Amino acid sequence: MFTGIITAIGQIQQAAPLGQGSAYGVRLSLQTPAGYLDDVALGDSIALNGACMTVTALDAPAGRFSVEVSAESLARTCGLSAPGPVNLEKALRAQDRLGGHIVSGHVDGIGQVRQLAPVGESWLLRVLAPRELAKFVAYKGSIAINGVSLTINSVQDTAEGCEFSINLIAHTVQHTTLGRLAAGSAVNLEIDTVARYVERMLPDWLPQKQ
Numbered sequence: 645m646f647t648g649i650i651t652a653i654g655q656i657q658q659a660a661p662l663g664q665g666s667a668y669g670v671r672l673s674l675q676t677p678a679g680y681l682d683d684v685a686l687g688d689s690i691a692l693n694g695a696c697m698t699v700t701a702l703d704a705p706a707g708r709f710s711v712e713v714s715a716e717s718l719a720r721t722c723g724l725s726a727p728g729p730v731n732l733e734k735a736l737r738a739q740d741r742l743g744g745h746i747v748s749g750h751v752d753g754i755g756q757v758r759q760l761a762p763v764g765e766s767w768l769l770r771v772l773a774p775r776e777l778a779k780f781v782a783y784k785g786s787i788a789i790n791g792v793s794l795t796i797n798s799v800q801d802t803a804e805g806c807e808f809s810i811n812l813i814a815h816t817v818q819h820t821t822l823g824r825l826a827a828g829s830a831v832n833l834e835i836d837t838v839a840r841y842v843e844r845m846l847p848d849w850l851p852q853k854q
Contacts, residue, residue: 645736646691648744648786648793650820652680654692654732659725662712669714670725671700676707676732684709689735689749693723693821694791694832696735696749721751722830723790729821731791744793745786746837753777755789757829758807760822767812769822773833778806779843780835788834792820 658673672692681704684690688699690709695717701710713724723730736742758770771789773781778801781787785796789810798809817823825831 646696646733646747646749646791647736647740647742648694648733648747648788648791650731650733650792652677652732653819653821654680654730656692656724656727656730659727667715669712669716669718671710671712672697672724673701673708673710674730676709678707680732681707681709684734691733691735691747691749691791692730693721694731694747694749694788694834695721695724695751720754721832722754723832729824731820733791745788747788747791747793747834748837749791750834751832752780752835752840753833755831755833757825757827757831759827760825763811765814767814767817767823769810769812769825771808771810771831771833772802772804773806773808775805777833777835780839781806781808782839785839786836789831790821791832791834792816792822 655675656672657675659670661670662668686699686702689696697711699709700712718725753774755771755773758772761768781799783799787796794810796808797811800807
């Protein structure tokens with residue numbers, strides 16, 4: 645379990661295939677800031693761009709660790725198949741502050757950035773979510789984008805899907821990878837956990853929004 649509050653930006657240095665063919669995943673080797681892994685052990689969970697992964701190799705003094713990403717995870721996420729920067733968050737501890745919202749680290753879909761532009765002291769981020777996620781996207785609701793807990797400021801259903809906007813403060817732009825996005829960028833989306841369970845519990849006879 646996570647909070648969507650990014651604690652560091654890591655760097656995927658190598659993505660090595662675990663076998664030949666699309667049925668195999670990759671082993672990622674990552675570099676982190678100095679001291680970031682001091683309280684991490686083998687088997688711990690770390691979210692990479694919002695996707696929960698298990699630490700399979702660790703060199704804490706050097707700030708390096710590895711994870712293995714299955715073919716299933718590669719098919720349902722973005723940004724985890726090649727070298728590059730990723731948002732990092734360690735798993736939530738019982739005594740931690742819940743500064744964002746409850747995030748499971750299970751990506752629900754891939755969105756597409758429509759716009760990232762400065763507006764005053766902040767930044768406007770507009771994202772198109774898949775149509776199947778539209779019913780979970782609500783005004784002033786929570787959503788995780790590449791693992792970052794964010795509040796939705798507007799929602800518009802379109803023929804292509806559900807377009808929503810986010811206001812990013814300068815701190816978020818500077819301390820996550822969101823500031824590197826551009827129109828056309830793919831992003832990992834995780835809907836609010838509560839919304840997922842509410843949808844599951846709704847009676848079948850209730851009319852469903854198309």
